[in-house]
Amino acid sequence: MFGLSALFLARFQFAFTVGFHIVFPAFSIGLAAYLAVLEGLWLKTGRSAYLDLFKYWLKVFSVVFGMGVVSGLVMSYEFGTNWSAFSQKAGPILGPMLAYEVMTAFFLEAGFLGVMMFGLNRVGKGLHFAATCMVSIGTLISMSWILSSNSWMQTPRGYRIDEATGRFLPADWWQIVFNPSFPYRLVHMGLAAFLCVAFIVAGVAGWHLLKARREGRQASEQVRLMFSMAMWMAAIVAPIQVLAGDTQGLNTLEYQPAKIAALEGDWESESRAPELLFGIPDMKNETTHFKIAIPYMGSLILTHSLNGKVPGLKDYPKEDRPYSPLLFFSFRIMIALGMLMVLVGLWSLYLRWKGKLYDTPLLHRVALFMSPAGFLALLCGWITTEVGRQPFTVYGLLRTSESVSPIALPNIATSMVAFVVVYFIVFAGGITILLRTFAEEPHPDQHGPAEDQPQRAAGTTQVSHQPQPDAGMAE
């Protein structure tokens, strides 16, 4: 059928569902932390604008989190439906890690989410803040387990292979969980999630600043506050992220040099290698066309030395090479977006110093334009690291072609179409609701999810005020 194989469709489907899913956990991780900070600052300073912002972003969180849960549900079953051979072989190691993720993180998030969303008037400020922190900690724990599993697939350690079944058996759980690329990946992904949310917040604030200016009034205190917070994040976190990305690059060079060769479009291993700004890698003819290069920069960036030796794809057998044309661009787009974020952060620092942070429409326009930048960079980075792991699922040990389920092509094709249709409906619905929420300006006495739509109110207004729950349960 159109020359498509079940393997290709299984890969495409996984990429599609993960690509859809990854946006929401990243959003939740960053947003939960932001909410915890906002509520903490409100409790500490008593400044009501913090509470208003908390309630404003809480509404966003409820949508984002729900979409993360349902799209994540698919992932926990897709390993079995589409990748049963992989699941059988790597399951003894990855299965317990994913189960731990659910037990230590998902339940924590879901358990305290209700209190965080609807419970402010029911449990008191202190307990409510504790619930918000629990949700935030839950998202961070979840990220840690997922990145540990993912890193194990990239840099497997602590296993032995059972000869009879070909399974990976756990030999040393410490080495499995804290495998060599895990710490770098964790930091890089965590910062990425924070930046995603910082730029969304900045974009929403930028839009309201521009709107207020057009209407000849001053934007509300809440809008200015969130713009300022987002710009602090950009100024501080974006440069740290560049350093974190650089160290992860060094780590990848050590453990997965073929990935580096592919994302740089380098075919020959060499010292004093140039850095390509542009090029079109050609897997068949083993070359990169239309190169625009800066001499020595490749070695300098990758090895921190002008004479450093960088790998080339020809060092590896053809069947072991990751697909360079995709990696080359996903990597460069990520880097370019990262640099832009750093520039925005520095520019905001300068304007802040000049006292013009809220009076520079160009910055607000740039912030609006860059609001999806964090997510785009995140997706590009994810493509880079996952496609760079190919053609293996467990790096160097288990091939992707040996990982797929014995599923008939029509089955996978059916499910692919169904996923695309449902995800687009859900995505379109979610985006519409988010944009509509963003279009409202956060204002004093902001209503949270529990109050502004009375029919929604699962909070106090909803429940009878008479203290009679026991009467209701009377038998």
Add this chain to the structure above:
Amino acid sequence: MTETAGFWLPVVWALLAATAIFLYICLDGFDLGIGVLFLKEKDHDHRNLMVNTVAPVWDGNETWMIFGGAALYGVFLVAYGTILPALYLPVLFMLLALILRGVSFEFRFKAESPMSQFFWDWAFCGGSIIAAFMQGVILGTLVQGIKVENNVFIGSSFDWFSPFSLFCGLAVVIGYALLGATWLLWRCEGELHDTMRRVSFGLGALMLITIALVSAWTPMLHTTYMQHWLAMPQLALVAPVPVAVVVLAGVLFMGLRNPRSHLLPFVATLGLFFLCFSGLGINVWPYIVPPTITIWQASSPPESQTFLLVGTMFLLPLILSYTAYSYYVFRGKMSAGHHYH
């Protein structure tokens, strides 16, 4: 030592997995049931109220399903790798239905035009029904048996499409609707409460009929099941089940008839679910992929099972306690009517 560990670890995990699945059925059962009941209850305010009774807790309820997938993967690898390919389409439909239904929780409240309101209401109702139905189909297909050779599924894509499994699908939809109705009659007042009390009579009767049919049908599926019913010690375990079903059914209808009884029908329904679940469990024991793979054959290596068990011993009680806390925070009757306008 390893011999005994090799025997007991899978047994402990089978019990834990069964507990998790049962908790899922109870918890997500009533919130899926609420979606099914949208068929009956058309009033907009009432629908909002119904959804609000579960809004703070449904994420947690659904997490048990994710836990089921992850635990199966973590400790009964072979089951995970054979059941899911065999049930590819039902699992797919169930997941898509759960997605639509899950986002409808938020979307239907935020929908502005009547058209999108209508769409997301139907997504909630339809998603709940399909998800419940597919869960029944999955259960039925498992009980009926999956063709496996050398730990690989060798049947066809539509093996699940059989009268027995489709009937199980229907049975689960009815059962969840009853759970939802009795939950609502406990948590709501006034008109909605009265409607749910009325609806529960019919649903209760239907559920008893389906229980009887499934119980009569199951032993005919496989000779091993028939032997189970006739052999000790299973007979001793199974025999009290029908008696207990009759007793609990009596309690359910008594509770429904007594206007002062609010919680009892829900508890009785949970009891009925427990009996059906344990009845089926005794029936298929010790197989996890009937009729060929036992829990021992399906097990992940003991290193994996032990690693996970250590943490589970601490985490499960913790999870149960903060879940209970969340239910406690949002306890009490939800009242309709004047609060909305």
